[in-house]
Amino acid sequence: MADGRVERGNQTRRTVLERTMAVASVDGLERLSLGKIATDLGLSKSGVFALFGSKEDLQLATVRAAVDVFVERVVRPVRAEPAGTAKVWLVCERWLDYSLRRIFPGGCFFYGVSAEFDARPGPVRDEIAKARSAWTRYVEGALDEARLAGAFRDGVDAQDVPQLAFEIIALMEMANAHSVLFSDPTAYARAGRGILDRLRAVAAVPDELPQRPPDFDYAV
Amino acid sequence: MADGRVERGNQTRRTVLERTMAVASVDGLERLSLGKIATDLGLSKSGVFALFGSKEDLQLATVRAAVDVFVERVVRPVRAEPAGTAKVWLVCERWLDYSLRRIFPGGCFFYGVSAEFDARPGPVRDEIAKARSAWTRYVEGALDEARLAGAFRDGVDAQDVPQLAFEIIALMEMANAHSVLFSDPTAYARAGRGILDRLRAVAAVPDELPQRPPDFDYAV
Numbered sequence: 391m392a393d394g395r396v397e398r399g400n401q402t403r404r405t406v407l408e409r410t411m412a413v414a415s416v417d418g419l420e421r422l423s424l425g426k427i428a429t430d431l432g433l434s435k436s437g438v439f440a441l442f443g444s445k446e447d448l449q450l451a452t453v454r455a456a457v458d459v460f461v462e463r464v465v466r467p468v469r470a471e472p473a474g475t476a477k478v479w480l481v482c483e484r485w486l487d488y489s490l491r492r493i494f495p496g497g498c499f500f501y502g503v504s505a506e507f508d509a510r511p512g513p514v515r516d517e518i519a520k521a522r523s524a525w526t527r528y529v530e531g532a533l534d535e536a537r538l539a540g541a542f543r544d545g546v547d548a549q550d551v552p553q554l555a556f557e558i559i560a561l562m563e564m565a566n567a568h569s570v571l572f573s574d575p576t577a578y579a580r581a582g583r584g585i586l587d588r589l590r591a592v593a594a595v596p597d598e599l600p601q602r603p604p605d606f607d608y609a610v
Numbered sequence: 611m612a613d614g615r616v617e618r619g620n621q622t623r624r625t626v627l628e629r630t631m632a633v634a635s636v637d638g639l640e641r642l643s644l645g646k647i648a649t650d651l652g653l654s655k656s657g658v659f660a661l662f663g664s665k666e667d668l669q670l671a672t673v674r675a676a677v678d679v680f681v682e683r684v685v686r687p688v689r690a691e692p693a694g695t696a697k698v699w700l701v702c703e704r705w706l707d708y709s710l711r712r713i714f715p716g717g718c719f720f721y722g723v724s725a726e727f728d729a730r731p732g733p734v735r736d737e738i739a740k741a742r743s744a745w746t747r748y749v750e751g752a753l754d755e756a757r758l759a760g761a762f763r764d765g766v767d768a769q770d771v772p773q774l775a776f777e778i779i780a781l782m783e784m785a786n787a788h789s790v791l792f793s794d795p796t797a798y799a800r801a802g803r804g805i806l807d808r809l810r811a812v813a814a815v816p817d818e819l820p821q822r823p824p825d826f827d828y829a830v
Contacts, residue, residue: 418638418726497729502728505721505722505787506638506722508722553800553803556804567728571724571735577776580773
């Protein structure tokens with residue numbers, strides 16, 4: 391009986407967070423409303439309030455749930471790949487695919503909510519900044535593993551890694567921003583081309599990377 | 611007498627738009643309120659309503675006013691420079707300075723409002739998209755003028771210009787986004803380094819470009 395209640399609670403939690411992630415990716419986290427979400431989903435308001443407590447709790451839970459989706463979609467599929475520039479490219483390709491396929495209807499979840507909360511100090515902004523830092527560290531880590539595996543040409547060293555990560559992430563985010571605002575999928579091919587150029591410039595064996603990005607010609 | 615009223619109206623309009631640009635760069639355009647702005651500025655509500663009509667009119671006027679500030683700050687100072695990669699770098703340096711100095715308190719005005727309105731079709735989104743397109747065309751135009759002036763090395767042609775513009779703008783926007791979220795000014799030096807690398811790679815005379823970006827070490 392107690393187990394059944396816990397399971398129902400978990401299920402409701404998942405249902406609510408699926409909804410809030412989708413809504414927040416389009417409209418932002420500030421306009422989330424526990425009452426409206428409960429009504430829209432046909433759930434008991436008291437049940438939803440009992441699960442999340444406050445709007446800020448809901449916002450924080452939504453950011454954490456989006457991190458899980460992101461990890462599952464972008465990071466996990468390449469986990470078993472051997473370290474190298476090809477692995478870095480694969481994770482970038484996963485990222486572009488995650489944005490392009492609108493896993494969140496508003497594009498990359500973190501793009502919109504970062505712009506929304508960047509100037510509003512507090513736990514929600516901190517959680518978003520934590521997620522973005524973790525992603526930057528992941529890309530830097532993948533590049534550094536490539537370096538340690540001997541995948542970089544002579545003259546490229548550990549100091550070049552943060553710069554390279556910055557440039558690669560900039561290209562991905564630009565593709566997302568451009569595609570969402572202009573409904574223009576060509577930005578993904580541009581970002582892919584730029585990332586491959588950057589990786590080829592540092593690779594010991596550039597031919598291990600594709601000559602060009604995929605067409606990304608599936609509809610936005 | 612009529613002239614005095616027109617002048618007072620223009621002055622009120624400028625005062626209101628100074629305020630709405632600042633507020634919108636931090637909190638977004640959706641939370642603007644004509645009534646609240648009038649109260650905050652000690653202006654008559656009926657006067658402010660007569661000048662702007664609707665919230666959407668105010669949002670559109672705010673975007674257009676921000677375009678004027680942007681042009682004045684970023685584009686106009688380099689207008690008389692001779693075409694070339696050095697001119698492209700100068701305009702990028704102006705852009706980084708515009709973001710870093712918080713000409714708008716929330717950083718680049720267009721970054722925040724793009725993320726806010728990208729998924730909300732309508733005149734405000736169209737006006738934001740128009741402003742961003744104009745900026746992209748400006749950067750592409752400056753690069754193409756450089757090309758026509760013979761400033762690019764052999765093998766770089768007109769087809770490379772949109773890719774180069776995309777990459778340069780991506781680096782600038784990343785610096786802005788990173789600096790606003792993390793209060794971290796090092797992102798400007800990273801963006802500057804990346805942009806100079808891109809420009810040097812296409813320049814006929816790379817030495818006409820600075821070896822490295824300025825320190826951008828003034829406080830954020």
